Amino acid sequence: MPIRSVVVALALLGATLPRHALAWGATGHRLVSSVAAASLPDEIPAFLRAPDVAWQIGELGREPDRSKGSGVIHDRERDPGHYINIGDDFLVAGGPRLMALPETRQAYDSALRQHGTDQYEHGYLPYSIVDGWQQLRKDFGYWRVAAIGERAGASAEDRAWFARDRQLRELLIVRDLGHWSHFIGDASQPMHVSVHYNGWGPFANPAGYSQDTRSKRPAASGATRPPARPSPPSGWPPRPPSCAT
Numbered sequence: 001m002p003i004r005s006v007v008v009a010l011a012l013l014g015a016t017l018p019r020h021a022l023a024w025g026a027t028g029h030r031l032v033s034s035v036a037a038a039s040l041p042d043e044i045p046a047f048l049r050a051p052d053v054a055w056q057i058g059e060l061g062r063e064p065d066r067s068k069g070s071g072v073i074h075d076r077e078r079d080p081g082h083y084i085n086i087g088d089d090f091l092v093a094g095g096p097r098l099m100a101l102p103e104t105r106q107a108y109d110s111a112l113r114q115h116g117t118d119q120y121e122h123g124y125l126p127y128s129i130v131d132g133w134q135q136l137r138k139d140f141g142y143w144r145v146a147a148i149g150e151r152a153g154a155s156a157e158d159r160a161w162f163a164r165d166r167q168l169r170e171l172l173i174v175r176d177l178g179h180w181s182h183f184i185g186d187a188s189q190p191m192h193v194s195v196h197y198n199g200w201g202p203f204a205n206p207a208g209y210s211q212d213t214r215s216k217r218p219a220a221s222g223a224t225r226p227p228a229r230p231s232p233p234s235g236w237p238p239r240p241p242s243c244a245t
């Protein structure tokens with residue numbers, strides 16, 4: 001299916017990006033989103049292979065960061081959608097397990113609250129990714145209906161309406177691919193998926209990983225699999241990470 005192919009392509013790209021890229025922020029998101037768009041499989045509708053589309057998706061991949069600072073309600077609801085603080089035991093705050101997350105954000109939040117925290121403190125990035133996948137699946141479904149209606153509508157008036165709807169939906173799909181690809185980019189950034197995003201933090205640290213909180217880079221070169229440790233202590237993290245890292 002086209003949508004599944006889109007998401008798989010985006011996910012594979014994220015999984016294969018260098019883990020220690022020096023540049024991130026706008027540069028990283030442009031790279032993730034535009035290269036993924038330029039690598040879409042042949043089964044994807046032709047309008048997504050138009051000359052400017054990969055560039056547009058690359059630029060739109062920055063939007064969820066650019067909209068930060070819009071206001072308190074906007075930011076406090078959306079900012080935690082950019083990260084998830086996963087412990088080295090693959091648990092979030094000692095509660096939900098990464099590979100067996102609850103089906104809904106509400107259930108995830110309820111599980112975290114049983115551990116004295118919530119989705120706003122520890123983030124909900126995996127739900128952002130699924131949210132986007134579901135939105136795009138719907139987008140492409142409407143596009144297929146419009147494309148069929150444009151050819152097979154009962155009247156000229158119907159066909160004209162479907163043609164305009166298809167064109168509008170193509171704008172929406174480009175927008176949504178760009179917007180939601182942002183979170184695939186975030187998920188490929190180690191600082192967005194670990195409790196160790198701000199220096200190693202107040203955790204067992206037998207290997208002596210850096211506590212430098214200024215660079216916000218991975219605390220040790222090559223440290224892709226830190227030693228096992230208990231779940232994060234209460235009160236961690238001190239503040240949410242920024243996509244600008």
Ligand SMILES: [Zn+2]
Binds near residue numbers: 065
């Ligand atoms: Zn982000």
